[in-house]
Amino acid sequence: MDLFGQFSIDNASHFTVKLIIFLVSIGYVIFTLLMSRQIGLMNRVLNTPTEKLFGIISSLFILGGVVISVLTFLSLFG
């Protein structure tokens, strides 16, 4: 690898990078699911009118994570 200009990623590295990103995106989806559940519990401890708003926002994060996971999965094996 020539540091000044000739850097490129071969196919094996491509696959490894994509696999890592796919695994990270799965981890992200799990985290957002846990976060959503925990926000529900927090709302039980302190009930405020923002419950629905927080629910919608955390659902959007879960949806975003799922979309990213699907895209990285398709680029890996599609």
Added chain:
Amino acid sequence: MHLPKTSRSASGSFVASPENVHFEQQYENESVYLLLRPHEITNVPWVISVFVLFLIPLIGSGVIISFFPAFFSSVSPFYAFVLFLFWNLIVLTYAFYRYIIWFFSVYLITNSRLVDIDFMGLFHKDYSETDVANVQDVTSKVSGPVQVMFNYGLVYVQTASEMTEIEFEDVPQPDVVTKIIGDLVREQGGLLQSKSQSGNIK
């Protein structure tokens, strides 16, 4: 009970008689007089870190282009775009997470109790409370230029109960909070000494 006039929306850091706010251990005839959170200014460090995190892909791609001009030709533009979206999604999630922790970590002053609900991260909760009748001493402390400038600080309540102290950290208008607790205790015939200190103002 005389309370200062504030917005009654539950999202502030100093809310008198908040609307539609209830907590898990609330009694039927108990009403929340004051809802407190750490002052909004205490959120500035993580807000700055979020902005820096948003800038990292832009700065990073500039650095990569200048040192490895051929790098992006080996990565599909679509994949780079997905990565960029994913990064921003993670940063937004981090910002939301920090906001949620701030939002749900509250101090409540009700007609009969002082309640401290602390969330340290998503998966750790601390709950402490004391009866107003048990309050023995209330001290407020404002120290440092930022706290003096934005008028927030510590309210320290010493009690005669099993849990000997309760602390309201970084709450706005600590002198007002001290007075409200003092008035509440006197209304209920409790024994109280009330003090106020300021680090920079004499």
